[in-house]
Amino acid sequence: NRDMGFLTVDKRGIREKVEKNPYLQYVDVRLVFPDTLMLIIKERAPCANAQGGGALYLIDEEAFVLEAFDTVVPPNNLPVVKGLQVNTAVAGQRVVSSREGKVEEYCQIMDELLQQGIVNDIEEINLTDSSHLYLKHYDGFMTELGTISDLMAKIGTMRAVVLTLQQSGLHNGYIDVTIPGQAIYTPE
Numbered sequence: 001n002r003d004m005g006f007l008t009v010d011k012r013g014i015r016e017k018v019e020k021n022p023y024l025q026y027v028d029v030r031l032v033f034p035d036t037l038m039l040i041i042k043e044r045a046p047c048a049n050a051q052g053g054g055a056l057y058l059i060d061e062e063a064f065v066l067e068a069f070d071t072v073v074p075p076n077n078l079p080v081v082k083g084l085q086v087n088t089a090v091a092g093q094r095v096v097s098s099r100e101g102k103v104e105e106y107c108q109i110m111d112e113l114l115q116q117g118i119v120n121d122i123e124e125i126n127l128t129d130s131s132h133l134y135l136k137h138y139d140g141f142m143t144e145l146g147t148i149s150d151l152m153a154k155i156g157t158m159r160a161v162v163l164t165l166q167q168s169g170l171h172n173g174y175i176d177v178t179i180p181g182q183a184i185y186t187p188e
Contacts (some may be wrong), residue, residue, distance in 0.1 A: 009037060022066045022092035047110055047119060049074045050095060052086025061110045063095045063103045079119065081106055083128030102127050105148050109133070112151040118159060137162055139171045140188070146178030153180035161185060 015026040018041055027040040044060040049069075051057075056069040059081070068089065074080055084106055088096035097103050105127050113119040124136035133145040135158065143158045145151070154177040161175050161183045172188040 014039065019092055022064070025064075046076070046078060047114070048079045048081050048106075048125065049076070050081045050084050050086055050089070050106075052084065052089060052095075055089075056080075057086065057089045057095065059095060061107065061114060063106055065089045065091050065093060065095060067091065077120070079113075079122040079125050081125045081127065083126055101130065105130065105133065108148055108151060109135075109145075112155050115152075116155055116159060118155070121162075139166060141165070141171075141173055141175055143175040144178055150180040154178070157181055157183050 009029060009031065011029050014029055018024050018026040018039070023044050025042040025044055027042055030038040030040065032038055044064055044066060046058050046066055047061045048059055049056050050059050050063070051072065054072065056072055056074060057065050058067040058069070058076075058078075059065055068091065069075060084095065084102050085097045085099040086095055087098040095103055106125065109125055110119070113122060121137055121139075122135050123138045124134070126134040126136070131147060133148065135143045135145065135155075137143065139162065141162055145154050157177045157180070158175060161177070165171075165173070165185065170187070174186040174188065176184040176186075
């Protein structure tokens with residue numbers, strides 16, 4: 001019976017088939033009567049390269065692995081994430097870190113970089129020490145964020161300081177934004 005097939009759609013099977021492609025995220029399947037099946041998916045976008053185990057992994061904003069590379073040299077201009085402590089990295093699954101909280105730190109920083117539209121300006125995200133998180137700007141500026149708290153203010157302050165320094169012709173140095181809304185610049 002055609003109607004019974006429509007009512008007994010295998011949502012789990014559809015999800016499994018969609019998620020075989022690591023670039024796709026299954027969201028939902030909806031039955032729209034009388035005869036329409038709507039598949040809702042989200043495309044995962046590459047955001048960074050995570051180092052781990054002598055390999056490099058292309059990951060999205062939620063730390064899902066899109067691809068693995070047999071090199072430690074990034075094949076793109078996306079930020080390299082250091083200190084994520086990759087324990088397990090399987091295409092289509094979220095990175096598993098050997099250190100608690102590292103994946104969450106990455107996700108929070110990446111979310112803020114995307115919100116503020118500057119992810120393409122960042123060369124490196126360093127999560128090695130949770131008390132001293134760093135961002136390296138393509139212009140050579142190294143910015144210490146301190147802890148994961150108050151990221152909006154810290155990254156916003158970094159953006160303003162970098163813009164001012166660039167307009168002054170400076171392209172290197174250390175920026176401390178560990179106190180939200182304040183910055184200390186030290187030339188290199």
